[in-house]
Amino acid sequence: xxxxxxxxxxxDIGTCADGSLACGGTAFLHGPMSAIVDRLVERKHHYSILxxxxxxxxxxxxxxxxxxxxxxxxxxxxLPGKKRGKETRYYFNNARVMARxxxxxxxxxxxxxxxxxxxxxxxTASAGRGLWNEKRESILDGFExxxxxxxVPMVPKPKSEAWLLCALRRPRYANCDALEDESxxxxxxxxxKKQLAPHIGERPVRETLVHMVVNGIVDVDRINMPSFxxxxxxxxxxxx
Amino acid sequence: xxxxxxEANNFKSLVNFRLELAKFSCLVGLNGVGKSTxxxxxxxxxQQARGEISEWLEGRNWKHRDILFRLKPAKTVTFTVNVxxxxxxxxxxxxxxxxxxxxxxxxxxxxxxAELIVHGGVYTIKDRNPDKNAxxxxxxxxxxxxxxxxxxxxLRDEALPESLLAFKRFLLQTESLDMLTPERLRQRTRDAHxxxxxxxxxLSAFVYELGVPGRKAxxxxxxxxxPRLHHVYAKxxxxxxxxxxxxxxxxxxxxxxxxRHLNDGLLRLIAIFSELASEHTxxxxxxxxxxxxxxxxxxxxxxxxKAKQQVLVTTHSPMILNFLDDDTAKHGxxxxxxxxxxxxxxxxxxxxxxxxxxxxxxxxxxxxxxxNLVELADEIAQNGRKV
Numbered sequence: 232x233x234x235x236x237x238x239x240x241x242x243d244i245g246t247c248a249d250g251s252l253a254c255g256g257t258a259f260l261h262g263p264m265s266a267i268v269d270r271l272v273e274r275k276h277h278y279s280i281l282x283x284x285x286x287x288x289x290x291x292x293x294x295x296x297x298x299x300x301x302x303x304x305x306x307x308x309x310l311p312g313k314k315r316g317k318e319t320r321y322y323f324n325n326a327r328v329m330a331r332x333x334x335x336x337x338x339x340x341x342x343x344x345x346x347x348x349x350x351x352x353x354x355t356a357s358a359g360r361g362l363w364n365e366k367r368e369s370i371l372d373g374f375e376x377x378x379x380x381x382x383v384p385m386v387p388k389p390k391s392e393a394w395l396l397c398a399l400r401r402p403r404y405a406n407c408d409a410l411e412d413e414s415x416x417x418x419x420x421x422x423x424k425k426q427l428a429p430h431i432g433e434r435p436v437r438e439t440l441v442h443m444v445v446n447g448i449v450d451v452d453r454i455n456m457p458s459f460x461x462x463x464x465x466x467x468x469x470x471x
Numbered sequence: 472x473x474x475x476x477x478e479a480n481n482f483k484s485l486v487n488f489r490l491e492l493a494k495f496s497c498l499v500g501l502n503g504v505g506k507s508t509x510x511x512x513x514x515x516x517x518q519q520a521r522g523e524i525s526e527w528l529e530g531r532n533w534k535h536r537d538i539l540f541r542l543k544p545a546k547t548v549t550f551t552v553n554v555x556x557x558x559x560x561x562x563x564x565x566x567x568x569x570x571x572x573x574x575x576x577x578x579x580x581x582x583x584x585a586e587l588i589v590h591g592g593v594y595t596i597k598d599r600n601p602d603k604n605a606x607x608x609x610x611x612x613x614x615x616x617x618x619x620x621x622x623x624x625x626l627r628d629e630a631l632p633e634s635l636l637a638f639k640r641f642l643l644q645t646e647s648l649d650m651l652t653p654e655r656l657r658q659r660t661r662d663a664h665x666x667x668x669x670x671x672x673x674l675s676a677f678v679y680e681l682g683v684p685g686r687k688a689x690x691x692x693x694x695x696x697x698p699r700l701h702h703v704y705a706k707x708x709x710x711x712x713x714x715x716x717x718x719x720x721x722x723x724x725x726x727x728x729x730x731r732h733l734n735d736g737l738l739r740l741i742a743i744f745s746e747l748a749s750e751h752t753x754x755x756x757x758x759x760x761x762x763x764x765x766x767x768x769x770x771x772x773x774x775x776x777k778a779k780q781q782v783l784v785t786t787h788s789p790m791i792l793n794f795l796d797d798d799t800a801k802h803g804x805x806x807x808x809x810x811x812x813x814x815x816x817x818x819x820x821x822x823x824x825x826x827x828x829x830x831x832x833x834x835x836x837x838x839x840x841x842x843n844l845v846e847l848a849d850e851i852a853q854n855g856r857k858v
C-alpha cells in the first residue's frame with residue numbers, strides 16, 4: 232500500500248527538498264501531519280510509511296497544475312443550494328484532482344494508493360467563511376465523483392495548529408473541542424499560530440514539530456477532538 | 472482609446488470612488504452596491520460632452536439633486552477620467568460638476584500635446600503640437616454663453632487640438648445601455664441619431680441606420696445563435712417611423728415577425744449585436760445575462776470579450792463569468808461593495824486572496840458562486856482595505 236499525501240506547506244504535510252511540486256523518497260521533507268499519518272498507519276500495520284518510503288508528496292501547486300482539466304469543462308455546474316454549502320468547491324476540486332493522480336500512481340505502481348488530502352478548513356481559499364463539515368464532506372464528494380475509494384480528508388478545524396495545541400497546551404489533551412471554535416486567522420490577536428509559538432522554540436519549525444510527533448510529545452492516541460476523530464476514523468477505515 | 476481609471480466623488484454612492492477598467496470589464500456584487508450607478512455615472516460623463524443635462528435627467532426621471540450622495544452635504548460632483556489613446560499616450564480629464572447649474576464649473580483636460588482648462592468663467596486652450604503652425608498656441612476667453620455639461624459640448628471641432636477632439640469623440644461614442652427593456656426595444660421610432668436611446672427605444676431606427684451591409688452582417692452573426700434566423704430588417708414606413716422585423720426559415724417557408732411579437736431574448740441580442748457592429752467606442756450593458764438563455768451565454772460572452780470596443784457589463788450570472796478565461800477574469804472582473812458609510816468601493820475580484828486561490832482550482836464563475844459575498848467584506852478589510 233502506497234500513500235500519496237498533499238498539504239499546504241512544510242509545517243503540515245511537508246515539502247520537497249528542491250522545491251518541486253511533487254516528490255517522494257528522501258526528497259520529501261515530511262511535516263508533522265505526515266508524521267501523524269505515519270503513526271496511525273504504524274498502529275495498524277506495524278510499519279512506517281516514511282521509513283519504508285511508501286509515500287509520495289504532491290503540493291497544492293502540483294494539484295493546481297492539473298486542475299485545468301476540471302476548469303476546461305465550462306458548463307460543469309455544481310451549484311450551491313440547500314444540499315450543498317458555499318465555500319466548498321475548492322475542497323471538492325482538490326479532491327478530484329488528487330483522486331485522478333492517485334489512480335495514475337496505482338496504475339504505475341500496481342498497488343493500492345491511499346490519498347490523504349490535508350487542507351485547513353479556515354484558510355486562504357475561504358478566509359473563515361463556510362462550514363468545516365461541508366468542506367470535509369466536499370473532499371469526500373470529490374473523491375467519490377472520481378470513483379476513488381481510498382481518499383482521506385485530513386481537515387483540522389480550524390487548522391493544524393489546533394491539533395498540535397491539543398497536545399501541547401496545558402492541561403494537555405483536555406478541553407480540546409474548544410480549540411475548534413477559535414479563529415484560524417493568523418492575524419487575530421490570540422491566533423492559534425501565536426499560541427503554538429511558545430511550545431516550538433527555536434526554528435526550524437518543521438523539524439521541531441515532526442520531532443514532537445515522532446517522540447510522542449504529541450501523542451496521536453490522546454488527541455481527542457471532533458475533526459481529528461473524523462480524520463482518524465476515515466484513515467483507519469481506508470487502510471483496514 | 473480606452474478608459475483606464477475613473478474617479479468619482481459625490482455621484483450617488485460613488486464617494487471617493489476609484490475604478491480601474493480593462494478592455495473588457497465586468498462588475499459583480501450584491502444588489503444595491505452601486506453596479507448600475509457606475510454605468511449611470513459613465514453615461515453621465517459621456518453626456519457632459521453632449522450637453523443637454525436637463526434632457527438626460529428627464530430621461531431617467533431624476534431631479535438634479537438625485538445625482539448627489541445623500542449622506543454627505545456636498546454640492547458638487549467631482550471626477551477624473553484617465554484614458555489612453557491607441558499609441559498608449561494618456562489623456563486625463565478632471566472636472567467639477569454643479570448639479571444646480573448643470574454644468575462643469577471647472578475642468579482640466581490634458582493630453583500629451585494640448586490642454587483645455589475651464590476656471591473662473593474663463594476657458595483656455597493650450598496647443599503644444601509643434602506641427603500646428605496655423606493654430607494659436609494658446610487661446611483664452613471669458614465664457615459669455617450658457618451651456619450644460621462640459622464646455623466640450625460647446626466648442627467647435629476646429630477649435631480643439633486633435634488629441635482633445637479625439638477624447639471628445641470617445642465620450643460621444645460611449646453608449647450606456649443600463650435600462651434596456653423589452654417594451655422599449657419593441658417601439659417603433661423615427662430616428663436613432665446613432666444611439667439606441669433610453670431603454671433601447673431607438674432600436675428599430677438604429678438597425679435601420681446600420682444600412683443593408685450592416686444588417687446583413689448582424690443577421691449573419693445572429694444566425695450562429697438562432698440558426699433559423701434569415702433576415703433582420705428595419706422597414707421605413709410612410710410616416711418615417713422605422714419598424715423592426717425578423718424573418719425565420721421553417722423548412723422552405725419564411726416567416727416574418729414584427730418586433731412587437733419577437734421574443735425578448737432575440738430582441739436583446741439584436742440590440743447587443745447591433746451595438747457591437749456600430750461605431751461606438753465604449754459600450755456598457757447592465758445585467759447582460761437578462762433574457763439570454765443558457766445555451767447562448769458563451770456566444771454572447773465571447774462576442775463581448777472579443778469586441779472591437781471597450782466593454783463594461785454588470786452581471787449576477789456565474790455562467791457569464793465561467794466563460795471568461797482566467798486572464799480576462801483576473802483583469803476584468805471587478806467586485807463592488809459598500810463600506811460602512813454606504814459608499815461604493817471596487818476591488819479586482821480575483822485579487823482577493825481567497826478568490827485568487829480558488830481560481831487555481833475552478834472557473835471564475837464557479838469561484839463566484841461558491842463564495843459567500845455577504846461575508847467577503849471581512850476578508851477585504853483584513854487585507855488592509857478600508858471598509
